[in-house]
Amino acid sequence: MTDAPQPRVGLGVIVARAGHVLLGLRDGAHGAGCWALPGGHLEWQESFAQCARRELAEEVGLVLRRAEVAWVTNDPMPDEGRHYVTVFLRVDASGEPQRLEPHRCLEWAFFAPDELPGPLFAPLARLVAERGAAFLVAPVAAAEPFQ
Numbered sequence: 567m568t569d570a571p572q573p574r575v576g577l578g579v580i581v582a583r584a585g586h587v588l589l590g591l592r593d594g595a596h597g598a599g600c601w602a603l604p605g606g607h608l609e610w611q612e613s614f615a616q617c618a619r620r621e622l623a624e625e626v627g628l629v630l631r632r633a634e635v636a637w638v639t640n641d642p643m644p645d646e647g648r649h650y651v652t653v654f655l656r657v658d659a660s661g662e663p664q665r666l667e668p669h670r671c672l673e674w675a676f677f678a679p680d681e682l683p684g685p686l687f688a689p690l691a692r693l694v695a696e697r698g699a700a701f702l703v704a705p706v707a708a709a710e711p712f713q
Contacts, residue, residue: 602687
């Protein structure tokens with residue numbers, strides 16, 4: 567057995583409304599100065615939907631209603647000494663975005679897919695490269711309501 571570093575699991579939460587996707591300008595963490603989806607690390611024994619629910623509540627004050635796994639990216643970041651597997655969830659959430667972690671996010675705003683700001687956080691940039699920006703505003707399918 568080796569003590570080699572292992573990838574971490576990150577979660578990106580896609581909140582789309584009226585053809586626009588919610589992005590935050592990161593601050594105080596890796597990826598500072600980049601635009602990213604709400605999200606964070608998957609915690610021990612947590613489901614993807616539970617993680618999305620927690621991150622939405624902590625970061626933007628939104629309440630998760632429905633969630634579905636939309637895509638997964640493999641995100642090695644050799645310059646930062648990091649490696650993530652990022653699970654993207656497309657969600658339906660209620661409430662209005664608030665900046666609840668000002669030490670981690672400078673602002674939240676909705677953007678049209680053809681007007682995404684830059685730079686994008688590496689996992690989000692990879693998602694857009696692989697699936698296209700319009701993927702960010704596709705509707706939530708008939709996913710089961712979050713329990």
